Amino acid sequence: TKVLYCESLSNPLLEVADITALAELAKKHNLVLMVDNTFAPLSIAPHQLGADIVLHSLTKFINGSSDTMGGVICGTQELIDQLRNVNDGACMLLGASMDSMRAASILKNLRTLHIRIKQHSHNAMYLAQKFEADGLKTVYPGLKSHPSHELFSRMMNPEYGYGGMLTIDAGNLETANKLMELMQERNLGYLAVSLGFYKTLFSAPGSSTSSEIPLEEQAEMGLTDGLIRFSIGLDNDIKRTYQMMRACMVQIGVLS
Known part of the structure; x- marks a missing residue:
């Protein structure tokens, strides 16, 4: 074993990794801790918690407009120099280099990330609390009912909240699809497998991304x-x- 790899907030079940504990374990056994922080940019800062390498899908929250695909590797200067080495760097050999127009577009959107994450988190917390109060099985790290609520709270940057991702259980796939189609019809969001967009996106991961x-x-x-x-x-x-x-949930029968 050379690397410990985890997501700060897992897809799609929103389980929370104890990054501090994993960092201690990695250090004890001389391993590299690599954390995918796509679901919680700014809310969690894995490097400050001991991660050696942090990954983000730029396609999602960081870009925020679902018009560009990309990813980023954050690490030491030595690591980055190795990756982009002209002779044997992985990024050079595999062609993982972004064109200048896309890079400039993402950089432009990055400048509003701090504002957007606060609003994503505010809205997600409001909906999660309402859905849970309605009796829906709701998973969101900002809810006290989340099994890792306290862990996330210890690791988070309070200014940016608990992020914009939540789940509910509609009971079965047929009902879930009907609900998502109706919400899309009512212009409440899009049935799509991406995330981090300025408009709400929803999907049934069991039959799509997972x-x-x-x-x-x-x-x-x-x-x-x-x-x-x-x-x-x-x-x-x-x-x-x-x-x-x-109203959509009542019409479909998810709520009475």
């Missing part, structure tokens, strides 16, 4: 077919959004 996982393993890990993953957008009137989402 469909490669065998069904028995999905059941064992708690990934039900009715699970809906939400990437909450930047809605200015989140109360109105909630009321419209709730």
Whole structure:
């Protein structure tokens, strides 16, 4: 074993990694700790918690407009120099170099990331609290019912909240699809597998982004077919959004 790899906040079940403990374990055994922080930029700073390498999908929250694909590797200057070495660097050999126009576009959007993350988090917290109060099985690290709420709270940067990702369980895949299609029809968001967009996105990961996982393993890990993953957008009137989402849930039969 050379590397410990984890997500700060896992996809799609939103489990929280104890980065500090993993960093201590990695250091004890002379391993590299690599953390994918795509789901929690700014909310969690893995490097400050002991991670050696931090990864982000630039496609998601950092770019924020779903019009560019890219990723970033954050590490020491020595690591970056190795990756881009003209003779044997992995990024040079594999062609993982972004064109200047896309890089400039992402850099432009990066300048508003701190504002956007605060709004994503604010809106997600509001909806999560409302959904849970309605009796829906809701998973969001900002809820006290989340098994790792205290862990996330210890690691987070309070200014940026608990992030924009949450899940609910609609009961089964057919109901989940009906609900998502109706919400899309009502212009509440898009049925899409991406995340971090300025508009809310929702998908059923069991039949999309996590469909490669065998069904028995999905059941064992708690990934039900009715699970809906939400990437909450930047809605200015989140109360109105909630009321419209709730109306959709009542119409479909998720709520009475």
